[in-house]
Amino acid sequence: MAKITPRSQDFSEWYLDIIREADLADYAPVRGCIVVKPYGWAIYEFMRDFLDRRFKETGHVNAAFPLFIPLSFLQREAQHVEGFAPELAIVTHGGGEQLEEPLVVRPTSETIIGWSYAQWVRSYRDLPILINCWNSVVRWEKRTKPFLRTMEFYWQEGHTAHATHEEAFEEVMRMLNVYYDHMREDCALPGIRGRKSLYERFAGAISTFSVESMMGDKRSLQSCTSHDLGQNFARAFDIKFLDRDNTEKYCWTTSWGMSWRLVGAVIMVHGDDQGLRLPPKIAPIQVVIVPIFKTEEERAQVMQVAERLFHTLKAAGLRVKLDDRDETPGYKFNDWEMRGVPVRVEVGPKDVANGTVGLARRDLPGKQGKTFVPQEGLAERIQALLVEIHNTLLKQAEDFLHSNIRECNTWEEVEEAVQDGWALAPLEDNPANDEFIRNKLTGVKVLNFPLDQPEGEWRCVITGKPVRERALIGKSY
RNA sequence: CGGGGAAUAGCGCAGGUGGUAGCGCACACGGUUUGGGACCGUGAGGUCCCGGGUUCGAGUCCCGGUUCCCCGACCA
Numbered sequence: 312m313a314k315i316t317p318r319s320q321d322f323s324e325w326y327l328d329i330i331r332e333a334d335l336a337d338y339a340p341v342r343g344c345i346v347v348k349p350y351g352w353a354i355y356e357f358m359r360d361f362l363d364r365r366f367k368e369t370g371h372v373n374a375a376f377p378l379f380i381p382l383s384f385l386q387r388e389a390q391h392v393e394g395f396a397p398e399l400a401i402v403t404h405g406g407g408e409q410l411e412e413p414l415v416v417r418p419t420s421e422t423i424i425g426w427s428y429a430q431w432v433r434s435y436r437d438l439p440i441l442i443n444c445w446n447s448v449v450r451w452e453k454r455t456k457p458f459l460r461t462m463e464f465y466w467q468e469g470h471t472a473h474a475t476h477e478e479a480f481e482e483v484m485r486m487l488n489v490y491y492d493h494m495r496e497d498c499a500l501p502g503i504r505g506r507k508s509l510y511e512r513f514a515g516a517i518s519t520f521s522v523e524s525m526m527g528d529k530r531s532l533q534s535c536t537s538h539d540l541g542q543n544f545a546r547a548f549d550i551k552f553l554d555r556d557n558t559e560k561y562c563w564t565t566s567w568g569m570s571w572r573l574v575g576a577v578i579m580v581h582g583d584d585q586g587l588r589l590p591p592k593i594a595p596i597q598v599v600i601v602p603i604f605k606t607e608e609e610r611a612q613v614m615q616v617a618e619r620l621f622h623t624l625k626a627a628g629l630r631v632k633l634d635d636r637d638e639t640p641g642y643k644f645n646d647w648e649m650r651g652v653p654v655r656v657e658v659g660p661k662d663v664a665n666g667t668v669g670l671a672r673r674d675l676p677g678k679q680g681k682t683f684v685p686q687e688g689l690a691e692r693i694q695a696l697l698v699e700i701h702n703t704l705l706k707q708a709e710d711f712l713h714s715n716i717r718e719c720n721t722w723e724e725v726e727e728a729v730q731d732g733w734a735l736a737p738l739e740d741n742p743a744n745d746e747f748i749r750n751k752l753t754g755v756k757v758l759n760f761p762l763d764q765p766e767g768e769w770r771c772v773i774t775g776k777p778v779r780e781r782a783l784i785g786k787s788y
Numbered sequence: 789c790g791g792g793g794a795a796u797a798g799c800g801c802a803g804g805u806g807g808u809a810g811c812g813c814a815c816a817c818g819g820u821u822u823g824g825g826a827c828c829g830u831g832a833g834g835u836c837c838c839g840g841g842u843u844c845g846a847g848u849c850c851c852g853g854u855u856c857c858c859c860g861a862c863c864a
Contacts, residue, residue, distance in 0.1 A: 314800060314813090323858075331799080342855065398863070419864090453789060453862060460864075513864095521864095533864060570864060603823050641824040648824095659823050669823075678824080753860070788864095 315649070317584050322528040329578055330457050333587050333650050343455035343462035347571070350650065353595035355465065355571050359445065361497040361592065362467065362569065365489045371441045371469060376423050378446075379414040384422040387547040391421065394514020398450040400462075416449040421515065421540070421566055424470045425548035432552045432562060435474050439482070443469040458575035459532065459788055466570035472550060472562040476541070479563035483539045486567040487520045490535040498573065499590035499704040500524055500580055501712050502534055503783060505759030510745035513566075517541035523758045523783060525712045526579035529732050531758045531787040534576055537567040580708050587651025588673050590704055591697035598624055598631040598693055599647045603640045603659035617658045620668070620689060624656075627690035629697075648673060653700050654693055662686070674700045674707075716783070722772045725784055729755050733785035737769035737778050744773045748784060758783040 315332055316324040330336050335351030338344075347355065363373070379402065385392045400416040403409060417423065428440060447465045455461050469486060473479040487504055494500040502522035512519035516538040524534045544550070545561040554560050581588040591597050602617045604610040617633055624631040632652075634643050640657070647655055657669030668689060672680040684692060715732035719725045728734035729752060738744060738757065745757050760780045771778045 327857080338856070340855090394863090448864090450863070452864095454860095464864075466864075536864065568864070572864060601823095605822060637822095639822045639824090639826060641822080641826085643825090644823095645825045657823070661823075681824095749861095 315584065315586060318527060318582070319584075322579075325582075325584075326575075326579060327457070329582055329586055329649075335574070335578075336457050338457075341462070343452055345457050345461050347465075350595060351574065354574055354577070354589070354593055357593040357595070358493075358498065358571075358573055359467070362489075362493050363443075363445070365493055366443050366467075366469065369441075369485060369489060371443045371471075373445065374442045375444060375446065376417075376420050376427065378417055380417050380420070380423045382413045382415050384426060385415055387422065388515045388544060390543070391515035391547075395419070395450075398452065400449045400451055417446075418448055418450045419566075419568070420444065420446075420448075420468055421470065421544050421564075422548070425544045425550060425564070428470075428472050428562070428564075429548045429550045432472060432550055435552055435554050438472060438474045438552060438562065439478065440472040441469075441482075442471065443467055456575075456788075458578075459572055464570050464572070466568050466572075468566060468568045471565045472545070473564070474552065474554065474560070474562070476563045479565050480539055482565045483518075483520060483537045483567070486565070487522070487535070487537040490537070490567075490569055491522050493569075494522060494524070494534060494573070495705060497590070497592045498577055499701050499708065500534070500573070500576055501705060501709040503712075503759065503761050504763070505761040505783065507536075507759055508740050508742075508745055508757040508782070510742040511757060511759075513538045515540060515543050517543065520762075521759050524576050524580065525708075525715060525733070526576070526788070527582070527711075528579070529715050529786070531733065531783075531785050532572065532576050532579070533758075533787070534573060535567070535569040538565060540564040540566060581704055582651075583676070585645070585676070586649030588704065589651035589653060591653045591701050594630070594651065594653050596630055596632045596647075596650070596652050597697060598629050598654045598656060599643075599652045600624075600631065600633045600656045600658060601640055601643045601647075602633070602635065603657060605660070609660045609663075612663045613658050613660060616663050616686070620656065620658065620686065624690050624693065627694065629690065629693060644671075654696060656689070656693075670696070672696060672700055674703045718781075719772065720769065725772055726752065729785050733758065733783050735761070735781050735783055736772045738780070738782035738784070739771040739774050739776050739778050740780070740782075741774070744771070747773055754786045755784060756787055758785055758787060 315328045318325045334348050337346040339346050395418045402414040445467050447463050449463050452460050452462050471482050491504055502524040504522050507519040507521055518539045520537045522534045523531045526532055542561040544564050550562040551559050600617050602613045604613045621633040653673050655671040662668050666686050667683045668686055670682050670684050716735050717728040719728050719734045719736040725734040725736050760782050768777050768779055
């Protein structure tokens with residue numbers, strides 16, 4: 312029997328229980344690393360495929376760069392090496408000999424890709440370069456958690472180079488929106504787009520943008536990043552081109568990434584005490600058919616209908632599984648609910664007689680989501696139901712997000728709001744303010760400055776200076 | 789990396805004061821069952837996290853290490 316700690320009792324235990332019981336991942340024999348099992352990987356694969364399609368639709372192509380980076384490459388960009396130095400894995404020996412220059416296992420690939428771009432770019436005609444990589448990176452994290460923060464993680468990193476800052480900045484925003492749309496439309500995950508504070512921006516970037524998602528415990532998870540790297544990396548790696556006006560100029564580069572962390576977000580946003588609730592588009596199994604019978608005679612009749620429906624649904628393009636295991640129906644109901652399958656079809660003797668099936672939707676709890684419907688037109692009905700389930704999950708998450716953000720105008724209000732949600736408060740973007748918040752309130756930080764802001768001028772809740780922006784402040788993963 | 793917990797069968801756990809390991813679930817086989825986690829019987833499954841030490845004897849005591857969980861600092 313599955314043992315899942317109730318979500319309200321211990322959110323962290325609940326999260327880890329689901330990962331174990333739903334067969335998403337195991338711990339690896341190496342600290343901070345995980346083994347992603349087929350069911351967990353399948354979810355990530357759907358996310359990956361949807362994202363990859365969106366990247367290609369926006370003109371990007373995929374390529375691959377080395378896992379190893381000469382240590383000196385990182386040192387070329389001062390901020391970059393300073394930011395990543397504490398979490399580098401460094402190879403000092405190879406082939407039984409000490410290496411002349413240590414190799415870094417990539418924590419991110421701006422540097423080695425910058426080196427390549429410098430070789431490739433000669434003219435404005437070579438621009439823009441719009442490349443994405445699907446790979447894994449290594450960061451020596453102090454404190455890890457499956458999917459959310461692991462020492463090695465799978466992600467994609469996009470790296471582009473442009474002739475003008477305007478064009479590069481457009482790319483930064485375009486990709487932020489690609490992520491935002493992917494989250495909403497494919498994963499039913501709402502979020503808040505915004506600019507990271509100067510304190511929180513990527514090491515080496517001139518500005519960083521993120522989508523912040525609210526988990527079920529009201530902590531934030533940064534779901535993706537999109538960086539405007541300015542000319543910092545172009546200068547460090549000499550990525551120059553001859554422009555129309557016959558003068559040599561440095562490129563403007565961007566980078567953007569989203570990781571398997573999003574699997575964790577899906578768990579923590581949509582999951583409930585029964586287990587996972589998977590958004591239909593990324594569910595490895597969208598429909599499970601559970602046959603129900605007592606006698607051999609019933610079994611034959613039920614299985615005939617179940618198999619017919621299986622083929623009909625499959626032909627309609629649904630990812631469907633017929634669960635013919637030798638287990639009781641009740642066991643199977645719970646098992647598939649834990650694994651988050653969006654729709655369950657029950658076929659029993661009564662259904663065979665009536666030409667019906669039992670239809671249960673995972674987004675509504677227990678028997679509340681169960682009805683009996685005709686076998687006729689089942690595929691179309693389920694197609695529509697999957698859309699509805701997606702919308703319900705998104706709406707629930709969105710309501711939760713917005714009802715837990717409080718507008719604040721004083722520091723006292725912020726202190727109170729972040730105890731149980733996020734604060735949206737006027738804030739001056741100054742590292743001293745980030746430090747003030749971090750020192751005063753444990754676990755709390757500036758999440759981002761949302762892009763969608765009302766026009767106006769307020770006073771910073773810390774410094775009292777007039778500001779035109781509000782910041783999201785809250786506890787974060 | 790600091791503070792606190794923990795590690796015994798796949799999972800969850802029990803094993804005062806040292807004497808050679810057990811329970812529930814899961815697993816295999818047989819039978820009865822099957823519309824919300826079935827039951828009976830039989831059986832298989834263990835370097836008690838790793839390495840040292842004390843002892844006639846260590847799951848248990850001592851030292852060192854590893855990993856996981858929680859709280860901080862740091863970070864996608």
